[in-house]
Amino acid sequence: MKARLVILGIVIVLVCALIPPLVASSSSGGGEKKEFFIKARQYAYDPPRITVNKGDELHIRLASLDVVHGFFLEGHDIDAQIEPGVRQFKLRHPSEGKEFTDVNEVVFTVEHTGKFRYRCSHTCGTLHPFMQGELIVCPNYPFLAASGGTVGVLISTLLVIFLAGKKHKDAMPGGDAQ
Amino acid sequence: MGNQPANSVDKAKDAPKDSGQVKRFRIDLFEKIPFLKKFCKWRSFQFLAVFPNLVIFLFFLYAGLFGSRVGNRNIIIIFVWIFWWFLLITFMVPFASRIWCVLCPFPFFGEWFQRRALIKVRSGKTGGLRNKMFGLNKKWPKALSNIWLQDIGFLALCTFSALFLTRPIISVVVLGGLFLVATVLAFFYRQRAFCMYVCPVSGFQGLYAMTSMIELRAVDPQVCRKECKTKNCLTGSEKGWGCPWYQYVGKMERNNYCGLCMECVKSCPNDNISVFARPFCGDTQVKGYDESWKAFIMLALAMVYAVTLLGPWGTIRDWANIAEVRNWKGLGIYAGIIWFTALIAIPAVWALASWLGKLLAGVRSISTKEIFVKYSYMLVPLGLLAWIAFSFPLIMVNGSYIISVISDPLGWGWDLLGTADVAWRPILPEYTVYLQILLLLFGLFFALKRGYDISLTLYQDKSQAVRSIIPTGVVCAVIIFAFLRLFTG
Ligand code: SF4
Numbered sequence: 157m158k159a160r161l162v163i164l165g166i167v168i169v170l171v172c173a174l175i176p177p178l179v180a181s182s183s184s185g186g187g188e189k190k191e192f193f194i195k196a197r198q199y200a201y202d203p204p205r206i207t208v209n210k211g212d213e214l215h216i217r218l219a220s221l222d223v224v225h226g227f228f229l230e231g232h233d234i235d236a237q238i239e240p241g242v243r244q245f246k247l248r249h250p251s252e253g254k255e256f257t258d259v260n261e262v263v264f265t266v267e268h269t270g271k272f273r274y275r276c277s278h279t280c281g282t283l284h285p286f287m288q289g290e291l292i293v294c295p296n297y298p299f300l301a302a303s304g305g306t307v308g309v310l311i312s313t314l315l316v317i318f319l320a321g322k323k324h325k326d327a328m329p330g331g332d333a334q
Numbered sequence: 335m336g337n338q339p340a341n342s343v344d345k346a347k348d349a350p351k352d353s354g355q356v357k358r359f360r361i362d363l364f365e366k367i368p369f370l371k372k373f374c375k376w377r378s379f380q381f382l383a384v385f386p387n388l389v390i391f392l393f394f395l396y397a398g399l400f401g402s403r404v405g406n407r408n409i410i411i412i413f414v415w416i417f418w419w420f421l422l423i424t425f426m427v428p429f430a431s432r433i434w435c436v437l438c439p440f441p442f443f444g445e446w447f448q449r450r451a452l453i454k455v456r457s458g459k460t461g462g463l464r465n466k467m468f469g470l471n472k473k474w475p476k477a478l479s480n481i482w483l484q485d486i487g488f489l490a491l492c493t494f495s496a497l498f499l500t501r502p503i504i505s506v507v508v509l510g511g512l513f514l515v516a517t518v519l520a521f522f523y524r525q526r527a528f529c530m531y532v533c534p535v536s537g538f539q540g541l542y543a544m545t546s547m548i549e550l551r552a553v554d555p556q557v558c559r560k561e562c563k564t565k566n567c568l569t570g571s572e573k574g575w576g577c578p579w580y581q582y583v584g585k586m587e588r589n590n591y592c593g594l595c596m597e598c599v600k601s602c603p604n605d606n607i608s609v610f611a612r613p614f615c616g617d618t619q620v621k622g623y624d625e626s627w628k629a630f631i632m633l634a635l636a637m638v639y640a641v642t643l644l645g646p647w648g649t650i651r652d653w654a655n656i657a658e659v660r661n662w663k664g665l666g667i668y669a670g671i672i673w674f675t676a677l678i679a680i681p682a683v684w685a686l687a688s689w690l691g692k693l694l695a696g697v698r699s700i701s702t703k704e705i706f707v708k709y710s711y712m713l714v715p716l717g718l719l720a721w722i723a724f725s726f727p728l729i730m731v732n733g734s735y736i737i738s739v740i741s742d743p744l745g746w747g748w749d750l751l752g753t754a755d756v757a758w759r760p761i762l763p764e765y766t767v768y769l770q771i772l773l774l775l776f777g778l779f780f781a782l783k784r785g786y787d788i789s790l791t792l793y794q795d796k797s798q799a800v801r802s803i804i805p806t807g808v809v810c811a812v813i814i815f816a817f818l819r820l821f822t823g
Pocket residue numbers: 434435436438439440441516528529530533534535536593
């Protein structure tokens with residue numbers, strides 16, 4: 157009885173978590189060329205958030221409005237150093253080595269969906285550790301699944317405890333109400 | 335209020351009636367691990383735990399004063415606000431209750447002054463205690479015998495967090511200031527008045543320690559009630575000091591205000607105290623508005639920090655960053671939002687949900703107030719897990735600073751362990767979102783589960799009980815959704 161209810165609960169959560177990503181996956185898009193010009197300043201990027209579709213080819217130019225900043229893009233093996241007043245910036249791929257090369261733009265295709273932060277990787281002042289922006293690659297499956305999961309946890313927990321109600325004394329870890 | 339000092343022994347005599355606490359399974363750790371018991375009974379236990387931390391703490395203050403002014407190159411910033419915070423909220427509190435309060439150096443000098451002893455015990459008479467204690471030993475004012483001071487103090491401190499999180503010198507002022515207040519209060523007030531009623535990091539530790547997987551309790555409360563006449567856990571003996579936190583173990587049923595100092599373990603003549611392992615969220619009672627508001631405040635702060643420190647919005651960071659940007663109007667807006675959310679908006683929503691819960695359950699005799707306070711426990715696992723979800727990226731992203739700063743603690747170009755030049759390198763940052771999702775959903779599950787357990791102590795009928803938690807449960811889900819949106823959306 158108890159095991160069955162737990163399984164029911166888990167199934168509800170999983171189903172709820174799957175629905176939004178499934179719905180979103182049918183929407184088309186992607187494969188376009190998208191250009192962005194991101195300006196860094198103490199302690200934020202402008203635009204703070206860029207949204208693209210999976211499969212898009214991104215062309216990103218970088219500039220700094222005040223001091224030297226970095227641009228470390230999570231999950232994409234990209235790290236740049238941006239000096240103020242210079243059109244070019246320095247780029248490297250951390251997995252390939254420490255050397256920077258001067259470039260005009262960084263070009264890559266987004267293959268994974270979700271939220272990836274770009275952070276400053278060059279100490280630039282007091283709030284430097286918190287300087288970051290967001291790249292959202294749609295459809296944002298982790299977020300969609302988690303949102304569905306939230307509804308799922310709400311429904312399944314309430315439902316399961318309700319069904320288990322009479323048996324709550326042994327269903328709870330170890331005991332009953334005094 | 336939950337933390338009435340149980341100073342009078344007479345009051346302690348009546349058996350705890352209808353505590354409303356859900357009784358759970360537990361494992362006696364002293365029985366299972368005899369060495370642990372021996373260690374806790376050892377008189378040098380507390381001193382040996384605190385002393386190294388005192389030395390480290392004083393070194394941090396020195397580093398803050400004379401070391402690099404760049405936050406991430408100074409050990410006081412990296413170790414206190416990143417490393418210590420992370421350990422405290424993700425490990426110490428959920429797994430080991432207030433173990434930090436055993437290690438904490440703040441009360442060291444004050445307690446030394448009161449006891450004039452670092453290790454030994456003095457027997458004698460002071461107030462109701464069986465120990466000789468020094469200082470004025472005044473009672474803490476009744477009106478302040480709650481955690482409102484801690485509620486407001488912590489909120490005030492956190493409004494300016496962007497300052498001390500990043501500036502070594504301001505960290506020194508804050509930490510040194512607390513150290514000083516803790517010491518001075520000990521001259522006037524009995525025992526750990528500072529810890530009970532003033533320390534800003536005390537309130538949330540107490541609140542979230544209710545979730546902890548260990549507890550210190552009487553082995554058999556019947557022995558306390560019926561056989562024990564002396565109540566040495568509270569009053570002390572020649573073997574141990576009376577509880578510095580004013581707790582009477584015979585009736586202690588929550589972790590909130592026990593600093594785990596182990597004095598009672600030493601002084602109990604019946605060997606009736608032990609440390610137990612137990613399931614997550616073992617204590618389920620919030621007592622009083624002061625504790626409910628602590629839960630609201632902590633939740634609001636987690637959200638504000640998620641926006642300010644982990645969000646992409648520069649304007650909000652500028653508002654918080656008053657020292658550099660000097661935008662007082664911005665700081666005003668920022669502070670206004672924090673205080674309004676924490677003190678008014680969340681409580682108002684909670685009150686509405688509690689009222690709806692009362693209507694849905696359809697039982698008149700149970701008041702909205704009771705639902706409001708008791709169900710605010712749901713925000714305890716919820717808030718704790720939200721804080722943990724907030725803190726993981728902090729360490730995964732900035733963890734490499736710990737490794738470099740340990741070789742160059744003052745930012746003077748040293749290289750003690752050869753790790754000073756370790757480059758900043760986030761650890762698997764692209765996977766934090768998955769971890770955060772699991773943590774947040776786990777928090778929501780426990781909020782609902784314990785909410786239901788609590789509702790069963792109020793309502794006879796299970797369907798009334800479930801109906802009564804639906805509105806607050808929905809509020810919890812909305813809060814979790816908001817965090818998911820911030821962290822992963
Ligand atoms: S309550 Fe505060 S001052 Fe007291 S021991 Fe705990 S952390 Fe330290």
